[in-house]
Amino acid sequence: MGQRMLCSSSSHTTKLWKTPEQTASLSHDQDEITSPETNTYSPDFSSYADNGITNRHVDKEICSYPPFENQTLSESNHEEANSQQYIEADAGDGTKAHEQYLTGFPLFLTISSCIISLFLVALDQTIVSTILTTVGNKFNAFEKIGWLTSGFMLPMACLVPSYGNISIAFGRKWTLVAGIIIFEIGSLISGISNSMSLLIGGRVIQGIGGGSIQAIVMVILTEVVPMNRRSLVFASISVVYSTSSVLGPIIGGALEKITWRWCFYINLPLGGAALAILMFGFHPPRPQGNIREKLSKIDFIGFVLLTSGLVLVLLALTFGGTNYSWNSGSIIALFTVGGGMLLLFIVWNFRYSANPIILTALIVDWRVLSACLSGMFNFAFFISNLTYLAVYFQVIFNAGSLQSGIDLLPMVISVTLASLANSFFIDFTKNVKITMLASGVLSPLGCGLFLLLNEDSSIGIRIGLLIISGISIGLQFQSSLLSAQLAVSKDIPGATILVTVFSDFVKNFASTISVTLAQLIYQTTGQKYVSEMMTNLSEDSQDYKDLNKYTTAKFISNPEVVQELPNSAKSLVLRQLMKALKNVFYLGLGLAILCFITSLFTTNKRIPKNVEIKKNEDQESNKNEPN
Known part of the structure; x- marks a missing residue:
């Protein structure tokens, strides 16, 4: 038996x-x-x-x-x-999980430094949206302004998974310190740049540092508090993401009145403060081993294969259908070479690597994978919807950056309140699955309601339809990561770090893909609808004469042109652009449905109580004592 x-x-x-x-x-x-x-x-x-x-x-x-x-x-x-x-997995660097816990003033300083750093990175994803036209005209390089966003997002999305191994080898503190310094250098270069090429280079450097900040902040906040207190800390992260996404255009618009360079200079004092607080207040145990042993923990081959493959594929998605046709040799080559390198990475990572960047346990355990995928789909529709809700307010209702930010406040407030309520609910009930399912149900409902928006929706409708989606996002953010951390095997050293980094990686990668797809959908279908509308107009009509002065692409790329049209022609164009926006919302609805499906398969484990965590720590410390 x-x-x-x-x-x-x-x-x-x-x-x-x-x-x-x-x-x-x-x-x-x-x-x-x-x-x-x-x-x-x-x-x-x-x-x-x-x-x-x-x-x-x-x-x-x-x-x-x-x-x-x-x-x-x-x-x-x-x-x-x-x-x-439940016993927390050790970090894999010779230190114990319970040695990382902080309380009191050191905990406050560490969390403050992490939140400031993360806020700056999240802010930089949207703050440049208000200065694209100004910078393009300043350097006479309007055709390159897309790189100000892509140059920042691509390295950040591609480098995140590798920072997990680096932090295990050299410690989370020094990996984050390096990330902040690199981000600050990129901000300085961007601020003082005297050419578009130098500015784009500064944005790429910012993205390299930003990837470290985004990944390691999540790891540090995971390590410094035990599992039963983690939901309260994670709630602050969702608040940072939601508020910074809205404040970015508002702050950018205000700083542009002084000079666009302050959109980058603002990072210098705040980032410096975050760095000083981190150095003063955060003193974790040092990873064990000499420099040779530490370097051996980094998978350099996997790093090159994964990073190169992701960059090439994302470049193809970014410029395909806009700068180049999908069947052009450049786009086909990017997809082919990038896809081949990703296949090589998969073979290397899961068969040959001694220190894989992505653990096999994260992929084969459906509870871990489901939690990560559910959070990924949720964050993907959040970013794409938030981006094109701002477009909706600016294009359809001619709102400026400040007004569109105010119009998005109902979603931001609902995300914030739902995150805080969820953290207290999890802290009280120790149950994560309930909020995962609640978010999974509300996500398709909230995204589906966006399809009711049109070019003459009232203020009340616009406010009300944002709330449910915001609640679903607030409930999901910390729940998906907590669920993955609960489900991952604790027998694997460094499992908690790697699952945290993996969760952050798939969120970043999916949000980059979703925004790229949303942009592609809006531009291609918008131009198609406007062209079809114009073919149905009589060439002798006044509307046709007014519209024929511009190319269809101009209506998409420059909303100010639409507002300058006579009322009759403007209403015709806005109706077509609204149809294109609804196609973007359909994308969000599809992602929300996937979020619901994957949430069904997450773990049923509950978060342990205080006394149980203390008990497990005692067991760990006495493990090798004779009975």
């Missing part, structure tokens, strides 16, 4: 049965059973060696029992077992 093993207790001896298959399953949230003799349950994931059998440590008072066939727990005991069995 299995292999018989004995467990000593202070008062009696208990028999427990284990097979290799059963012990291997203990790192997942399977049904557990308490002993009929002790009616207690002991967590000890770390007690199973590579052969799946050896027990290195058993608590003196209680013993662990794997599942027996045809036996189940009551619901309350099942929840207790799930919560007690």
Whole structure:
């Protein structure tokens, strides 16, 4: 029936049965059973060696029992077992998980530094939107303004996964310090640039540093607080993302009145403050090993293959259909070479790499993968919808940057309130799955409501339709990451770091793809609808004469041209552009449906309670003591 093993207790001896298959399953949230003799349950994931059998440590008072066939727990005991069995994975750098925890003033300083850094990176994703025309005219290079956004987003999306291994080797603090310094250098170069090429180069450097900031901030905030307090910290991150996305154009518009260079100079004092606070207030344990051992933890081959492949594919998606036709040799070459390098990365990473950038456990465990994908689809539709809701207000209602930011406040406020409410709900109930499902249901509903918007929607309609989508985003943000961290195997050193970085990577990559696809949909369908509308007009009509002065592409790229048209011609164009915007909202709806589907398959594990985490820390520290 299995292999018989004995467990000593202070008062009696208990028999427990284990097979290799059963012990291997203990790192997942399977049904557990308490002993009929002790009616207690002991967590000890770390007690199973590579052969799946050896027990290195058993608590003196209680013993662990794997599942027996045809036996189940009551619901309350099942929840207790799930919560007690949680032990945080070590970082993989020789330090213990509980050594990273902070309290009091050091915790406040660390969180403050991380939030400021993350705010600047998130702000830089949107702040340049208001200065594109000014900068294009300044350097007489209007055709290159798209690179001011792409040059920042591409390296940030592509480099995020590699920062996980780098932080394990050299420590999270110094990886973040390097990221802030690189980001500051890029900001300075962008601010003092005297040519478009230099400005684009500065934006690329900003993106390299921004990728480190975005990835490592999430890791640090994961490590410095235990799992049961993490939802409150993660709520602040969702607030940062939502507010910075709206404040970017507002701040950019205000700074442009002084000089567009201040859109980059603003990062220097704030980034410097974040760096000083980090150096003063954050002192984590140092990773063990010499420089050779640390460098051996970095997968340089995987880094080159993954980064190169992603850059080439994203370049093809960025310029295909706009600067170049999809069947052009350049676009085909980018897709072919980039796709080939990504295939090579997959083979190398999952078959040959000693320190893979993406753990196999993150892909084969459907609970981990589902949580990451659900968060990815949620963030993707959030970014694409937020971007083109701003376009909706600016194009259809002729709102400026400030007014469009105000118009988006209902979504930002609902994201903020939902995130805070969700953090308190998770802190009280320890249940993550409920909010994952609630967000999954509300996401398609909120995105579907955007299809009701039109060119004459009232203010009340515009405000009301943004709220449900904002709630769904606020509920999802911290829940998806917490769910992935709960589900990942704790037997793998560095698993928590790598799953956190992987979750951030897929969100960044998907948001870049979704915005690119949204732009492609809006531009191509908008031009098509306007062209079809003009072919149906009589060449002798006044509307045709007014519209024929411009190319259809001009109506898409320069909304000010639309507002200068006579009312009759303007209403015709706005109607076609509204149809194109609804196509973008259909994209968001599709992503929201995928968010709902993937949320169904996330883990049912609950977050452990305070006393249980303390207990597990004691077990870790006493693991090697003789019984």
